[in-house]
Amino acid sequence: MISGNNLGQRLASLAIAILLCVGPTPGLAAEAWGLEQLMAMFAQVQAANARFVERNNLSLLNEPVETSGTLSYVRPHIVEKQTLQPQREILRVEGDRLTLNQADGTTRSLSVSAMPEIEAYVESIRATLSGDLARLKRFYNVALEGAAEGWRLQLAPLNQNVSETVRLIIISGSNGSIGQVDVYQTDGDHSSMTIFPGSA
Amino acid sequence: MTWRGWWSLAIWLAGLLVCALLIVRTSFTADLSAFLPRSPSTAQQVLVDQLRDGVVSRLVLVALEGAPADALALLSRDTASWLRGDPLIAAINNGESTGIERDRAYLWNNRYLLSSAVTPARFTVQGLRDALQNDLRLLQSPGGLFLKRALPSDPTAEILHLTDQLTGEGTGPVSRDGVWFSADGTRALLLVQTAAPGFDLDAQQRTLDRIRAAFDDARAAGNASSARLLMTGPGVFSVQTRDTIEADVKRSSVLATLMVAGLLFMVYRSPRVLALSLLPAASGTLAGIAAVSLGFGTVHGITLGFGVTLLGETVDYAIYLFTQTLPGTPPDRTLPRIWRTLLLGVMTSVVGFGTMLFSSFSGLAQLGLFSITGLLVALCVTRWVLPTLLPADFATERPARMAPVLTALISAAPALRTPLLAVMLLSLGWLFYQGDAVWSGDLSSLSPVAQSDQQLDERLRRDLGAPDVGHLLVVNAEDRDGALAAAEKLTGPLEELVRQNALDGYDTPALYLPSQATQRARQAALPDPGILRGDLAQALEGLPFRPDAFEPFLNSVAKARSAPLLDPSSIGGTSLKLKLDSLLVRSGETWTAMLPLRGVTNPQAISERLSQDAVLLDLKGESNLLYRTYRQEALILALLGSVAITVLLAVGLRSVRSVTVVVIPLTAAVVITMALLTALGQQLSIFHLVGLLLVVGVGSNYSLLFERPEPSEVLRERTVASVTIANLCTVIGFGILSFSSIPVLHGIGMTVAIGAFLSLVFSAVLGRHLLEEPVHG
Numbered sequence: 001m002i003s004g005n006n007l008g009q010r011l012a013s014l015a016i017a018i019l020l021c022v023g024p025t026p027g028l029a030a031e032a033w034g035l036e037q038l039m040a041m042f043a044q045v046q047a048a049n050a051r052f053v054e055r056n057n058l059s060l061l062n063e064p065v066e067t068s069g070t071l072s073y074v075r076p077h078i079v080e081k082q083t084l085q086p087q088r089e090i091l092r093v094e095g096d097r098l099t100l101n102q103a104d105g106t107t108r109s110l111s112v113s114a115m116p117e118i119e120a121y122v123e124s125i126r127a128t129l130s131g132d133l134a135r136l137k138r139f140y141n142v143a144l145e146g147a148a149e150g151w152r153l154q155l156a157p158l159n160q161n162v163s164e165t166v167r168l169i170i171i172s173g174s175n176g177s178i179g180q181v182d183v184y185q186t187d188g189d190h191s192s193m194t195i196f197p198g199s200a
Numbered sequence: 201m202t203w204r205g206w207w208s209l210a211i212w213l214a215g216l217l218v219c220a221l222l223i224v225r226t227s228f229t230a231d232l233s234a235f236l237p238r239s240p241s242t243a244q245q246v247l248v249d250q251l252r253d254g255v256v257s258r259l260v261l262v263a264l265e266g267a268p269a270d271a272l273a274l275l276s277r278d279t280a281s282w283l284r285g286d287p288l289i290a291a292i293n294n295g296e297s298t299g300i301e302r303d304r305a306y307l308w309n310n311r312y313l314l315s316s317a318v319t320p321a322r323f324t325v326q327g328l329r330d331a332l333q334n335d336l337r338l339l340q341s342p343g344g345l346f347l348k349r350a351l352p353s354d355p356t357a358e359i360l361h362l363t364d365q366l367t368g369e370g371t372g373p374v375s376r377d378g379v380w381f382s383a384d385g386t387r388a389l390l391l392v393q394t395a396a397p398g399f400d401l402d403a404q405q406r407t408l409d410r411i412r413a414a415f416d417d418a419r420a421a422g423n424a425s426s427a428r429l430l431m432t433g434p435g436v437f438s439v440q441t442r443d444t445i446e447a448d449v450k451r452s453s454v455l456a457t458l459m460v461a462g463l464l465f466m467v468y469r470s471p472r473v474l475a476l477s478l479l480p481a482a483s484g485t486l487a488g489i490a491a492v493s494l495g496f497g498t499v500h501g502i503t504l505g506f507g508v509t510l511l512g513e514t515v516d517y518a519i520y521l522f523t524q525t526l527p528g529t530p531p532d533r534t535l536p537r538i539w540r541t542l543l544l545g546v547m548t549s550v551v552g553f554g555t556m557l558f559s560s561f562s563g564l565a566q567l568g569l570f571s572i573t574g575l576l577v578a579l580c581v582t583r584w585v586l587p588t589l590l591p592a593d594f595a596t597e598r599p600a601r602m603a604p605v606l607t608a609l610i611s612a613a614p615a616l617r618t619p620l621l622a623v624m625l626l627s628l629g630w631l632f633y634q635g636d637a638v639w640s641g642d643l644s645s646l647s648p649v650a651q652s653d654q655q656l657d658e659r660l661r662r663d664l665g666a667p668d669v670g671h672l673l674v675v676n677a678e679d680r681d682g683a684l685a686a687a688e689k690l691t692g693p694l695e696e697l698v699r700q701n702a703l704d705g706y707d708t709p710a711l712y713l714p715s716q717a718t719q720r721a722r723q724a725a726l727p728d729p730g731i732l733r734g735d736l737a738q739a740l741e742g743l744p745f746r747p748d749a750f751e752p753f754l755n756s757v758a759k760a761r762s763a764p765l766l767d768p769s770s771i772g773g774t775s776l777k778l779k780l781d782s783l784l785v786r787s788g789e790t791w792t793a794m795l796p797l798r799g800v801t802n803p804q805a806i807s808e809r810l811s812q813d814a815v816l817l818d819l820k821g822e823s824n825l826l827y828r829t830y831r832q833e834a835l836i837l838a839l840l841g842s843v844a845i846t847v848l849l850a851v852g853l854r855s856v857r858s859v860t861v862v863v864i865p866l867t868a869a870v871v872i873t874m875a876l877l878t879a880l881g882q883q884l885s886i887f888h889l890v891g892l893l894l895v896v897g898v899g900s901n902y903s904l905l906f907e908r909p910e911p912s913e914v915l916r917e918r919t920v921a922s923v924t925i926a927n928l929c930t931v932i933g934f935g936i937l938s939f940s941s942i943p944v945l946h947g948i949g950m951t952v953a954i955g956a957f958l959s960l961v962f963s964a965v966l967g968r969h970l971l972e973e974p975v976h977g
Contacts, residue, residue: 113375
């Protein structure tokens with residue numbers, strides 16, 4: 001189909017939202033902080049809920065677009081993003097199937113694996129949530145900087161098709177919680193999602 | 201040798217020569233559709249045409265398995281790249297975006313000609329404003345990802361409309377590393393469309409070989425020596441079936457010939473006589489092929505395979521001649537003695553097979569002509585040529601030695617009358633109880649494809665997300681554009697029916713290539729660039745879009761207004777072309793557009809609503825109906841044949857009693873054979889009917905010979921011996937055929953082997969003559 005810029009940023013935000021729900025993880029601060037430790041922590045998530053506020057800067061529009069809603073995850077393969085403002089829409093990924101319910105009642109459904117761009121986004125979430133670093137590295141060049149108290153996870157797409165739309169995803173947080181996800185698109189558009197733990 | 205003997209020989213040799221010349225010029229086909237009926241209705245014609253050379257018949261489903269997923273994905277790419285551009289391959293798809301890029305380009309570049317949403321109202325200020333507001337909502341939603349990049353060129357979202365229509369409910373197979381895989385990830389999948397039509401088996405064979413070679417090359421280049429290649433599809437099955445039938449018939453005939461020859465050698469102890477005994481059958485085969493070639497233009501491979509087995513009966517003629525020849529009597533005196541009986545026996549077979557001549561299956565009609573010609577020629581050769589070629593002092597001693605034992609056995613046989621009656625009643629009861637379940641109502645029962653292959657095919661189809669089409673709407677027109685226009689006329693009513701939940705959705709060729717008139721109408725709906733610019737500016741007022749955001753849209757519309765209309769060449773090189781070719785076909789002088797329907801819940805409503813404009817075809821139902829019609833026809837023909845045989849016997853024997861004595865064992869054999877076969881779990885098909893006809897043909901010889909009053913005990917012993925040997929040969933020949941993996945051959949083989957044996961036993965049990973003059977000692 002067409003492009004996947006926004007999906008990337010949204011799914012990435014979703015991943016972060018879920019990560020936030022993990023809450024503080026004890027006993028890690030003293031150890032050497034690294035990707036393995038971060039992933040091991042994520043792997044323990046069974047199910048989670050969160051709220052989000054997202055701000056999009058789009059070159060097509062004169063002004064930024066702001067949306068908000070809820071996020072949820074059920075291990076091993078269901079992720080759902082419900083946008084509540086400015087209009088109600090549901091994006092749900094279950095297994096290989098992505099379903100989008102729009103405000104006007106139309107429903108679209110597609111096979112994630114048939115579209116490498118979308119697969120990259122979806123897998124980045126699943127791989128992260130399951131703490132599967134190896135899988136995450138199949139789609140992204142992964143770099144972690146900072147310390148446990150303040151870290152930044154940088155995901156740079158490996159696939160050419162993906163990098164035509166998404167340049168970089170930056171997830172930042174402190175200790176076991178994530179505060180923000182920034183998606184920098186290749187065409188200059190940029191979105192930033194802030195996540196609050198707990199259900200709406 | 202007598203002067204008359206020389207003449208017979210000369211005529212025979214000349215006949216063989218003529219046949220040989222005819223056969224050299226004969227073309228043999230292996231087109232399985234000869235065993236599909238000649239179709240009565242348009243709808244059924246479409247069905248049979250599709251099976252013959254439709255795109256459906258050109259599909260090869262390919263699966264690669266037996267290696268890790270990464271290796272399989274690589275193998276899939278390599279195999280596909282070896283095959284792309286090969287003249288034998290019309291298209292190959294393995295999920296790679298190689299073809300999808302072109303599909304996308306076709307849809308994107310021609311969106312204003314293709315989209316059914318293009319109407320004048322869409323490009324007014326109000327229409328544009330509605331579209332832009334919708335765009336804004338989409339940008340704010342997760343769905344914005346679908347539109348963002350396309351939006352500046354396509355604010356009215358034509359591409360989205362098109363993709364929605366094209367995607368339908370079809371979800372396609374899952375992918376891994378960009379190529380198609382089965383859901384469980386163990387098989388990489390490819391879909392090949394052959395350039396050759398499905399019925400051109402030689403070309404299909406070459407194509408399959410090419411695919412195998414490409415796979416082997418790819419496997420050698422990669423590092424996946426454990427990987428295996430699986431292929432299914434109509435072409436694969438046809439080629440396989442041809443090979444299997446050829447191999448089976450060859451193996452069966454070699455085995456049967458060896459065993460029959462062994463048996464005959466034991467009896468006659470003379471290689472020369474052995475060779476001579478096969479002469480009538482060989483001559484009959486040649487004449488049969490020549491006759492079919494003259495009558496039908498081509499000879500079907502299966503006719504040949506089955507026909508030769510049907511002519512097995514002719515070996516019996518020579519056996520009667522040899523075995524009945526008494527020491528000291530010239531062989532040319534033997535035949536006049538049994539001639540009437542033999543002639544009557546042959547005539548019953550001829551009448552039996554003659555009914556097949558009237559069959560609507562050209563394959564069965566060929567078989568009929570083949571066997572009738574073969575039988576008559578074999579009889580003539582036995583009558584006039586064989587005695588001339590036999591040694592002057594020929595006589596067989598062996599049967600004389602084993603005859604008393606057989607005679608004793610047979611004289612004791614009438615004791616079995618009561619049990620036979622019981623078995624007969626039991627069988628009748630069983631058949632009556634089974635009712636229609638005895639008959640297979642499925643066209644697939646004619647399918648020579650082994651069960652395991654059918655299962656593999658189903659599995660791959662499921663993996664590829666290509667379920668079999670159930671319902672099809674068919675419209676005809678004089679030319680391509682007419683057919684497209686006719687298909688477009690159905691869109692409105694179909695949409696309405698979808699809303700009424702009569703069906704889930706449909707596919708139409710007009711989606712890929714609209715009719716010229718529709719394309720012109722859509723072009724006319726696009727406004728002049730100057731007007732559009734003004735209207736767009738007005739529509740954008742108060743919306744947060746940047747004012748210059750939609751420059752690409754203005755350019756696209758201006759270009760589309762003067763773009764050349766699409767024709768079939770425009771879609772070339774895309775995978776959509778495949779789709780179009782399968783939905784829009786030329787059949788003779790007319791063009792046919794086909795609209796496959798999805799999720800049909802109310803066929804009644806659909807056919808009522810559209811009966812004026814189109815034919816609704818329920819493929820599975822239609823083909824089974826077709827098959828049942830033909831089975832009905834075959835059954836009626838078989839019954840008529842039985843009546844004709846009875847009449848023939850009545851005329852020949854001129855005695856009600858004799859006719860009864862001949863017919864009853866035959867009837868018993870047929871009934872009990874049917875009961876046995878169904879009790880063994882077989883469902884009877886048309887080919888079992890053919891087998892039963894053969895049982896009647898062969899069995900009538902036995903009961904006729906048994907029924908015939910013999911002047912002396914020695915002669916009767918010889919009769920019993922000759923019939924027994926003939927029967928053994930038949931049972932051996934067809935018994936071997938029953939081991940064939942082809943259901944049809946297996947069915948005929950079993951039917952005839954069981955039926956022929958039972959005919960002999962029942963003739964002995966029920967024979968009047970043997971009962972009246974029992975042999976003691």
